[in-house]
Amino acid sequence: LVAEMTEKSFSMLANDKLERDITRLVDGEYVGGIVGGERYADCPRLTEYVVSLTRHLPPLLNNELVNLQSTMPKLDTTASMGTLRVYDRNTRLGAESLLSAPSSEDAIKRPFGVICGDGEDAETDSRRLTAMLFLSVKDSDANELGGGVTVENEVKYGGVCDRMILLRSDLCSHRQEPWKGNAEDDKASCVTVHFVKETV
Numbered sequence: 001l002v003a004e005m006t007e008k009s010f011s012m013l014a015n016d017k018l019e020r021d022i023t024r025l026v027d028g029e030y031v032g033g034i035v036g037g038e039r040y041a042d043c044p045r046l047t048e049y050v051v052s053l054t055r056h057l058p059p060l061l062n063n064e065l066v067n068l069q070s071t072m073p074k075l076d077t078t079a080s081m082g083t084l085r086v087y088d089r090n091t092r093l094g095a096e097s098l099l100s101a102p103s104s105e106d107a108i109k110r111p112f113g114v115i116c117g118d119g120e121d122a123e124t125d126s127r128r129l130t131a132m133l134f135l136s137v138k139d140s141d142a143n144e145l146g147g148g149v150t151v152e153n154e155v156k157y158g159g160v161c162d163r164m165i166l167l168r169s170d171l172c173s174h175r176q177e178p179w180k181g182n183a184e185d186d187k188a189s190c191v192t193v194h195f196v197k198e199t200v
Contacts, residue, residue: 002162004045006135009189013086017042021085024110026099027178028092029171034082034191043084050082051192053131058195061129072168073197074132075129081194087147087179089186115169115194126196127169132176134159136188146180147188159188169194 012018018030033039034046058075065072116125134147136159147159152173157165159179167174179188 001045002035002135006189008045008127009010009135010187012043012084013088018084018086024129024178026092026095028088028095030086030088032084034043046084046191049191050080053193054080054195056076057131062157073128075195076198078157080146081127082167083192083194084189085192086189087181089181112175113171114171114173115167125170127194128197130167130169131193131195132165133191134161135191136161136185136189145182145185146178148177149174150177156196159190
């Protein structure tokens with residue numbers, strides 16, 4: 001399944017089904033929503049993954065929340081938000097040469113932030129848990145190829161193939177690290193599913 005999802009994510013990029021993320025222009029990233037309905041044919045395996053994860057993970061976590069007497073609200077078992085992010089090394093290199101990007105990695109580090117944000121909209125944002133599944137052609141060395149997530153306390157989780165990282169959408173300050181890749185591993189992707197709080 002992971003191999004099919006990886007292949008489909010790269011196919012979506014090749015067939016212009018994703019849009020360039022202009023907020024991260026120099027990183028060579030493309031993004032698109034994972035939705036059903038008329039767009040199901042664009043990415044059936046990815047859509048099925050989002051639906052299946054939404055159906056099965058929240059009930060398990062909700063039971064644990066009760067057992068732990070957690071203050072986190074229960075998660076909806078029927079609704080979520082799915083996105084696909086694809087990283088393309090050739091696009092990144094082209095953008096760097098055009099924009100004369102700084103060579104120092106510290107100069108281009110992304111800022112830390114919470115998925116729900118910290119503005120007025122954060123209070124009405126229903127996202128509570130985020131699952132990021134990293135897809136690449138093979139297991140990769142995150143130190144060499146990039147990708148993954150850094151939590152604000154500088155703990156890093158590499159974006160290796162088939163790794164899922166769970167974050168509290170409303171509390172965990174983090175940044176998603178850009179994929180660098182190399183000549184052999186020039187693409188990678190990440191499927192992100194935001195689970196929302198249960199409506200009363």
